[in-house]
Amino acid sequence: MVVAVGFSIGLHEVGHLLPAKRFGVRVPQYMIGFGKTVFSFKRGETEYGFKAIPLGGYISMIGMYPPAKNKGDVGATDAPILRKSSTGMFQQMADEARHAAAEQLQPGDDDRLFYKLPVYKRIIIMLGGPVMNLLIGVVMIGIVTVGFGxxxxxxxxxxxxxxxxxxxxxxxxxxxxxxxxxxxxxxxxxxxxxxxxxxxxxxxxxxxxxxxxxxxxxxxxxxxxxxxxxxxxxxxxxxxxxxxxxxxxxxxxxxxxxxxxxxxxxxxxxxxxxxxxxxxxxxxxKGSVTDVLPAVGTQISGVAAVVLDLPARVAQVAKAAFSDEPRDPNGPISVVGVGRIAGEISATDLIGINDKAASLISLIGGLNIALFVFNLIPLLPLDGGHIIGALFESVRRFFAKLFRRPDPGPVDIAKMLPLTYVVAVAMMLMGAVLIYADIVKPVNLFG
Missing domain, CATH: 2.30.42.10 (PDZ domain)
Structure with missing residues (x-):
């Protein structure tokens, strides 16, 4: 299951990497995990590697943040200019992010910046990761549905x-x-x-x-x-x-x-x-090939229902973890919980080897469906937040053109960093609660 989670994360990032390179964006890094780099190698202009905390992954793309607008200009400048004075902490955070991004620029990068891509290409890049998880989920669920039943x-x-x-x-x-x-x-x-x-x-x-x-x-x-x-x-x-x-x-x-x-x-x-x-x-x-997509749709709707009520469900998990209340077996679990369930399936004598294999493959499929749905939440730093930003930019430019107004330029997602940090902290806290609950009061399939 550890290998399966690693491949799922790795292929998610490949889903971003391939279209980014296809559209000419320079990608300095492709990493599995966070924290200190454990192992890496460089091929071409991209460094590939593994980091110490294997709880995710990322690719870094040049030009994620557009430069600040010059005073009096309607559109963004072509150079990453920082304002000389700040209006407050949030503005400083945005400027520091732009400055860090500007330091990555190299000669010849002017036409290889992410924010300069057409909106549809940016959406394709950001959708690539979730779609890769969806494809993995479809394949895994298809194997179980058609091959095992x-x-x-x-x-x-x-x-x-x-x-x-x-x-x-x-x-x-x-x-x-x-x-x-x-x-x-x-x-x-x-x-x-x-x-x-x-x-x-x-x-x-x-x-x-x-x-x-x-x-x-x-x-x-x-x-x-x-x-x-x-x-x-x-x-x-x-x-x-x-x-x-x-x-x-x-x-x-x-x-x-x-x-x-x-x-x-x-x-x-x-x-x-x-x-x-x-x-x-x-x-x-055993089902037929035509049964696969309805089964996937059922899983997507089930995960979406959990995600829409995620804070309340995590609160219920926390309450169960710190009390004598039973834990809801249909509630959210962490990667640790997925690993424990996989271990329980592998160790039990209550089901045969075929059922064990089907259960583990189904678990991998469900994990990828969850990654697909979760990453489409329209909040930064998730992929869905970047997609919503690109769509908003497209709508804003459409109306500017319709009313013959100057091009408003790209959406400055650097201004959304405060909200991004809040979302990231909330995700880490919820993840910590789920991991703790999966250790002290795990979901058990066989009692």
Whole structure:
């Protein structure tokens, strides 16, 4: 997983590097990690290397910051001129950034500056990194979907309950005593109808049931509370018929994907529905190439939902890390957490080697999808912040041309450095919280 994370970061930066060089921008450095340089070599005009803290990477491009405008000029000058007087700390920060950038300039760099590129070329360069992560994610998820298959609930019965235990009492029952049933419990409809583990349901209420149509079957059962329904099932190659009457009881509300629905406070919503008391067997079902992009889209939407609520979710993780509260297994994790999950998958004896390989490949795919979404957040220093800046510049120049006003020049992102530092510090703090939580209270897949 360490190697996979390194390659993901490295290829992200390659996604920036290749279009930058293609468009003629001089790139002095391509580095994996931050801090002190551990190893590097120079090829052409670019130094390639690794740094001591492997928590990211970067390429340095000449001309990221446009020069300050001369007094009275509308557009930026061609030379990196600094103002002689500063209006305050923020202006000093911008000027110092421009000065540091100007020191990197060499003879012949005038036409190789990033800010002088057309807007569309700058967007292509900044999109290159996230798109590379997206491509890695698509390939990894494609390998799992087509090559290994994804776990799917089937209509083969895994367990049958002899009684209907009221919602919320499951954990208080001792299954070793009368199968966890009390005399006051209603009989389990599936058990009473003759269903047993290993049976495969083939029709319900006269409608055929597909092998992996567990969610559809569940919805049909829930909608037939108190109604006697004909049902057929296969046992040892022989089809049997029976009649089953779903028992109306309180159960968690589920969505179209069979997942429990929660309210704004994270509490599971409940509803009175039909229930027959049986479990589903799970097996890997291979998909087709056409299933890959929808699976990627589902992951992107899931990660986006986490990112949109990231500060609150990190606060929940912090609360769990410093208290006895359980940690949300669907919440954000750090690279350390990804590594721990990979180790847990590798070490467990509960799944076979194929499932381990599929899980690790899927984990790599999910990591890259997360990098894709996270880097598109429209805030500096993330790639999305540079893209928004370029788009704003394009809009500003369009309206200046429309109203026959002078060209306003490139957007000076150096002025955004104070906000950039705030975002960077916030990211480091959230990262530190997640790393701490992944050490003291990690997410465990197998208990």
């Amino acid at each position: 994804a776990p799917a609930q089937t209509t083969t019965v895994s367990e049958v309950y002899q009684c209907v235990v009221p919602l919320g009492e499951e954990s208080t029952r001792d299954a070793s005593v009368n199968n966890g049933c009390l005399p006051t419990d209603a009989p389990g409809p599936a058990y009473a109808a003759g269903l047993r583990p290993g049976d495969t349901i083939t029709t319900f209420d006269g409608a055929p049931v597909g092998d992996t149509a567990w969610v559809e079957l569940t919805q049909a059962i829930r909608s037939h509370a108190g109604t006697a329904v004909p049902l057929t099932y296969m046992r040892d190659g022989v089809e049997h018929s029976t009649t089953i009457t779903p028992y109306k009881t309180e159960r968690p509300m589920i969505d179209a994907n069979g997942m429990a629905v929660t309210d704004a406070q994270g509490k599971t919503q409940t509803v009175d529905v039909g229930f027959i008391g049986m479990g589903s067997s799970v097996k890997n079902v």
